[in-house]
Amino acid sequence: MAWTVSTQPQALGPAGGLDWASGICDCWEDKKQCCCAFWCCPCFACRTTKEFGQCLCLPLLDALDCLHPITMSIRVSMRHRYGIKGNLCEDCLCSTFCLPCVWCQMASEMKKRQLPTVLSDLIVR
Template structure:
């Protein structure tokens, strides 16, 4: 027996007019020395940890290894921006994700730490 879906999951946007920008810049990696070192020396491991903390599949960033354009990093950055209501553009996300890989992952991790918003999974309609 299948149950019809009565409502669609909605995006979680937690923001105010004051928080419309990233809490730290793309080059503020050294604000958190431990994160900076981890991302610099083992960016794939750091990206996987950050992705898991965000609520996505742990191994998803490993797919970025297959090209010079980083679609997973870019889409995760876009997702973080949308979840937290951060203004920006797809063009900037693409440029940052392509040329500043470890810095992008550090920035996303710092943003999640600052916001301290738990991952919200969609509710499943009960029986």
């Protein structure tokens, strides 16, 4: 049995042309979400990652390092999937110094776009 990926996830907007639906410091727009991200960031990050279609426990690996590579990877993936402007340097800085704000921004992005999770189609041969 061999698994092959027939299609890759595609950006759902113009490649690199849109801005985030909310700014990195706009987490106060949704106070409930903001409080959850601030007081229990690991739980909030896990829930957001699952809603994005990734492994629920993936953000817990960030606890092993001060650079938060998983948060940065999810942010980069979200930018590419939704066609949001940005660069790796900005993603790294935000993920390192504004962790709860980054998770709020990503959760808000998914809510505002109300787009379904896109998973790769798998073909069994």
